[in-house]
Amino acid sequence: MKRTATLLSKRTLAGLLAALVVLTARGQAPAEKVLVGNQGNFSDANGSVTAYDPATGTVTVDAVPGLNTLVQSLTLHDGRGYVMANTSDRVDVFDVATLQRTAQITGVPSPRYLAVVDAGKAYVTNLVFGGPGTVTVLDLATNTVAGTITVGDSPEGLAVHGGRAYVANSGFGFS
Template structure:
């Protein structure tokens, strides 16, 4: 299964799920003061079960705090935690099926505000201190808001593309991949907040990054057998951001689980999931022949991936069976195991917190 799609469990418990998305009885809150360096993990939870959570991992002490949003605020995070971004000392936690972006204090984890009334938010990108974008899985628009006031200030018409995902910026242009039943990367002019171009790639590009040389990288999952949009071999694409042309395409085997392109802190080394974890120099002309990390167990499902921008350590999320608590594996840049710890259900995305520029 792919982290981009909601994880659906038996309908017989749906009424409990709906109830779990509602308000909760007050309880004694826990006071946090996470002043050091750390890593947030957004745990999606099961679609319509309202059991999403936010975990916090101290990268120095290796201590894990479970469900910190609930502990700090006395209420559940909501339904399907998709992503988190830190900007100007505040954390923006996107809760997809609840249609909300919470803004939290990254030391106390307390809610400072939020943007509500969204269709199905996915990711947040900050253009500057007064303008930010929120992509959406189902609405054919990208929401524009002011980070200082948290007020919605407009929308960007995505010209019929309903599944906008991750965003990267090159000059004044923001590039965004369109994932579900799509094959596009849209180009947005941040001065006019309009889509000005489109780059066609393979079926369902899952993520997007920009390397140090101005090259965009995306990986497609190829869809699934029986999909009305098509089913093909997944592929890794290298695109020149200045000319918006595809420079290289690396094709994998049809049916392989490809997702999650990411970069190291120097942005010169690319990592991605294709069943296992793979690593390659961004100037390479072919993909590696051996994986950087192999799945530790046959039933492991590598679902999320991030690289520490300062230490180049690798963190991998294992969704296991999409029902029990997931696991996080931490490795050195040489693939030596450092730590393993449990988090919430379906860990999918990461966000580093550093007390440095």
């Protein structure tokens, strides 16, 4: 159920302003809308995406309906949003303009963070318990899993630069 509000809590406003500062600092114009991934409670599957329209001051809670998961992270690329649905072992894809989900990529164990390699490929770190960490390769054209790469213990963040992917392993000791 979508809820819309025009009043902002201090915490929400601070987060939205921080997002605008980061976008402006990166040399980008302020967004037509600001999207915030809200993790939710780990066991309650109540994570969400909140949308803020700076032109009107409108905040839409649960802007992308039906996630029903813990939202680990949110990545935007080329008009699409990618929600790492951590406790549901999937990546939800939505259209940034309409906020409607367009695909679910399943078979991604405990997705953490996504980095786009190029227009057709992205990497997602996976926190795998009881084994080595992995990175899932996504085909963005078909919204499917294209492969898996074994990496070090408990991968978290990653970056792609100069044709290489760099994975930060947390070393939680889960493997």
